[in-house]
Amino acid sequence: PEAITIQELANRMAERAVDVIKLLMKQGQMLKINDVIDADTAELIAEEMGHTVKRVSEADVEEGLFTEAEDEGGLKPRPPVVTIMGHVDHGKTSLLDALRNANVVAGEAGGITQHIGAYQVERNGQKVTFIDTPGHAAFTQMRARGAKATDIVILVVAADDGVKPQTKEAIAHAKAAGVPIIVAINKIDKPAADPNRVRTELLQDEIVVESMGGDVIEVEVSALKGTNLDKLVEMILLQAEVLELQANPDRTAEGIVIEAQLDKGRGPVATVLVQKGTLHVGDILVAGAEWARVRAMLDENGNQVKVAEPSKPVEVLGFQGTPEAGDRVAVVENEARAREIVDYRQRQKREKASVQFSGARGSLEQMMN
Ligand code: GDP
Numbered sequence: 001p002e003a004i005t006i007q008e009l010a011n012r013m014a015e016r017a018v019d020v021i022k023l024l025m026k027q028g029q030m031l032k033i034n035d036v037i038d039a040d041t042a043e044l045i046a047e048e049m050g051h052t053v054k055r056v057s058e059a060d061v062e063e064g065l066f067t068e069a070e071d072e073g074g075l076k077p078r079p080p081v082v083t084i085m086g087h088v089d090h091g092k093t094s095l096l097d098a099l100r101n102a103n104v105v106a107g108e109a110g111g112i113t114q115h116i117g118a119y120q121v122e123r124n125g126q127k128v129t130f131i132d133t134p135g136h137a138a139f140t141q142m143r144a145r146g147a148k149a150t151d152i153v154i155l156v157v158a159a160d161d162g163v164k165p166q167t168k169e170a171i172a173h174a175k176a177a178g179v180p181i182i183v184a185i186n187k188i189d190k191p192a193a194d195p196n197r198v199r200t201e202l203l204q205d206e207i208v209v210e211s212m213g214g215d216v217i218e219v220e221v222s223a224l225k226g227t228n229l230d231k232l233v234e235m236i237l238l239q240a241e242v243l244e245l246q247a248n249p250d251r252t253a254e255g256i257v258i259e260a261q262l263d264k265g266r267g268p269v270a271t272v273l274v275q276k277g278t279l280h281v282g283d284i285l286v287a288g289a290e291w292a293r294v295r296a297m298l299d300e301n302g303n304q305v306k307v308a309e310p311s312k313p314v315e316v317l318g319f320q321g322t323p324e325a326g327d328r329v330a331v332v333e334n335e336a337r338a339r340e341i342v343d344y345r346q347r348q349k350r351e352k353a354s355v356q357f358s359g360a361r362g363s364l365e366q367m368m369n
């Protein structure tokens, strides 16, 4: 950051803020404890008070943390990550539950499912990962942080209700993110269902489904009756094949926090979607302004797993604090590195908060740093 509050500067030097204010006053600047000064002024003050100044930039701390470029070798196919979006009451939750239960019934009998924000289902040995968080909010939050957590959007449209405002919103999000859409025309069991009306209405938003000569896959389903769910999964896998989704499992892991909370018994718990590499128990990772030594990982059925490969969502235990949904995750070499990164990020967070707190006195530029 190019600015710092007087309080934060004093903290970092282990000096009293009032002494900093006095020094500034001598130089003709009348400032209060939560006021912001620029980096150059801060450096002068620090030197005058007998401190050595080392400016730590984001680049220093974050260097090499994420690999933006695709791995050259070692790429292997990975399961698609799917988010279900659509207007309220059109059946997002029902569809997620139906897809999951169908799998639970077929798979591990009597498996106790728990909500972990994301889960995988398996069909004929092929996996699909569903993100099970309130669709739009999570999607936009993650996108705002430059993270891409979704390969495919399932757009749920109730056949008896048609295209609605949140349907259009979902289309806009998916398009802006460059994520392909599969249309699930839901509630076809209802007498009032009119799937063709849905198809026609979608044209307004330039969604042309295959049966109308376009290239957007559509499937008529009933989440309630379980109709065509297999077909939907099949279409997801087909779309995934077209996308040629790949990742290198043989490297340190990167991923994203899908959701996180402070659990009374277990401490901070985060659902992490692994996107590259393989996450292992014992790994040290940073997520936003928090870090963890992975103590345990649990899958959606509450089973402990030792490793999590690309597109696998797992609950991660062992965090020092609770990270935020949308935080990017990276495994680092050791605890010292994790602490360095997290210290820096927490400092930045505090500065941002105090700059906002001191309000209008900071310039607009400072507020945006
Ligand atoms: P969400 O708001 O999009 O998550 O929608 P919900 O899954 O909560 O569903 C809203 C309502 O529609 C609930 O009463 C569901 O039981 C009902 N519903 C969902 N899918 C179907 C379906 O395929 N057929 C019928 N008849 N009702 C459905």
Ligand code: MG
Residues within 6 Å of the ligand: 092, 093, 094
């Ligand atoms: Mg719902």
